[in-house]
Amino acid sequence: MEASVDVAVVGGGIVGLGIAWEAVRRGHSVTLIDPAPATGATRAAAGMIAPASELHYREEHLLELTMDSARRYPEFITSLAWTGIDPGYRNTGTLVLAVDGADRQALADLRTVQSAHGLDVEQISVREARRSEPMIGPAATGAFRAGEDHQLDPRKLAASLHSAVLARGTILAATASALERNGDRVIGVKLHDGGTVAARHTIVANGLAASELTHLPVQLPMRPVYGDILRLRVPTSLQPLLTHTVRGLVRGHAVYLVPRADGTVVLGATIREDGSNAVSAGGVYQLLRDAQQLVPAVAELELEEILCRARPGTPDNAPLLGGVPGVDGLLIATGFFRHGVLLTPAAAALCVDLLKGKPVPPGIERYRPDRFGKGQQ
Ligand SMILES: Cc1cc2nc3c(=O)[nH]c(=O)nc-3n(C[C@H](O)[C@H](O)[C@H](O)COP(=O)(O)OP(=O)(O)OC[C@H]3O[C@@H](n4cnc5c(N)ncnc54)[C@H](O)[C@@H]3O)c2cc1C
Structure with a gap:
């Protein structure tokens, strides 16, 4: 097993890259694992930061999170300005x-x-x-x-995040196959090529493929x-x-x-x-x-x-976001459906708050990743 890092992030789409950057800039050592970063849904995304016009019937519960995330965007982008890659953020409505x-x-x-x-x-x-x-x-x-609706170029934002994480952390071109567990504690990630990444915190953020990881303690039914x-x-x-x-x-x-x-x-x-x-x-x-x-x-x-x-x-169109009760060292951040770009700054801030031991904010409880049942114990 390699030397331990604070945080291993599985998946380098916009969500995983965003979380990795947030963790790095708040002082953590980070290894992000992805064989082909930003080639999944992130590559296609239009980049609308649109809490208002993307509001859908029966998804009103998401509004608090989408508005919070949209408000975080200007600072999130400013934090990346040193990479020299302009994500084309526009607030013209x-x-x-x-x-x-x-x-x-x-x-x-x-x-x-x-x-x-x-x-x-x-x-x-x-x-x-x-x-x-x-x-x-x-x-x-x-x-x-x-x-209130803004936009940016997700490919450019992903490139900027990639360059920031690479400069201050590690990006492994590898595929994660399983969580490494020691009873009720997740202690890192097993790679497809047989290697492992030891970590105090592991964040599953590999989009649709999240459910394919073995030793997951929860079911992550993806659609x-x-x-x-x-x-x-x-x-x-x-x-x-x-x-x-x-x-x-x-x-x-x-x-x-x-x-x-x-x-x-x-x-x-x-x-x-x-x-x-x-x-x-x-x-x-x-x-x-x-x-x-x-x-x-x-x-x-x-x-x-x-x-x-x-x-x-996901089956209920809501993200799978947060920790798993009874399991230490694990956070899930997937199921962002139509809103992954919009929700990246909020999801990243939340994940890093949680791994620093902050309590789950009340509005986030409904996105608990164990709501569809237990996985492998
Ligand atoms: C046509 C279209 C338009 C969209 N427009 C918008 C929009 O305007 N605004 C908005 O907010 N959202 C939009 N979205 C939604 C948005 O693209 C997604 O919600 C977002 O990209 C999800 O990001 P992600 O990082 O979770 O997943 P992805 O971008 O799919 O990234 C997952 C990553 O995980 C990696 N991976 C997979 N398996 C493994 C493994 N085993 N080990 C390591 N890495 C692995 C993949 O290589 C990939 O890089 C759009 C989506 C589509 C398809």
Whole structure:
């Protein structure tokens, strides 16, 4: 077994990288284990930091955590400025558009829920929306502005986190196969190649694959929720195509366009549970069709990339976050589904607070990782 570190993090997606950085900057020695960091769901993510417009019916309980995390983002990013990699954080807000009457009604109903939770979402005229975004097309018949929603480029944030963790900790290009246990204490991680990493605290943050680790004391039932997403380059003559994130309902179908500082636009995303991680032609067709309803100039952009990745979902769409009662030295941080980028700063702060012995905040109890049952004792 290698010399012991304070913290071993399994998984170097945005969540594991974020936790590793938080642990490093708060004084811990850290080894992060991942054969291919930031190539899972993180690679596909649009990067919306969107507690307001991503609020979904029956997921209101997440709001406290999503708002807390969104508020943490500016400081989290500032802490990484020394890496020299700008994650493209923008706080220009989101414009949400409706096409037909049913779309308008659905968005008005959502706004009632958002306002009841104190979110800054206001109805504006389409003309006003067009004053901010002249490329909005004639199909839009209703508009809302969500001031609290921001965005960044998750690939750049992951690169910045990777470089920060590498500079002050260790990143092992290896696959974890099991938890090393000594009775009720987790004492590190066993690697696929036979090696081990000894650690006082082990954090399981490898997204969908978390349930594949052996010797887990809890069941982590994961659900892959596939998403197709496109990256389009805006020709110089059309730049900037958009300055806000523009999303909408187009005859019941949700679609979003997220402009990036590098002159590209992210267009997403489908939500499929059909078990296929291949890009769906029908999904891509639908995204392009609906995006053109909101912003017709989408048809003139250059198609740069089409990608499909699985969001790490859980049976109740809520994260698996925290320690396991009766088991020392272990934290779980997975199941972030549609919100992993948004929730990274809060999840990272929570994990490091917990390993420093702070109590579990009351609102977090419902995300206990043992809520689906015990695993291997
Ligand atoms: C199309 C799409 C759009 C999205 N848009 C947004 C958005 O706008 N905003 C938002 O907040 N979220 C968004 N999400 C969700 C977000 O991408 C995920 O919630 C987030 O990436 C989860 O991060 P993660 O680190 O838990 O998992 P992942 O990014 O999947 O990372 C898991 C990591 O674990 C590693 N790993 C796996 N097994 C092992 C092992 N045995 N040992 C070591 N390492 C291992 C993998 O190599 C991988 O790097 C989107 C997702 C998709 C698919």
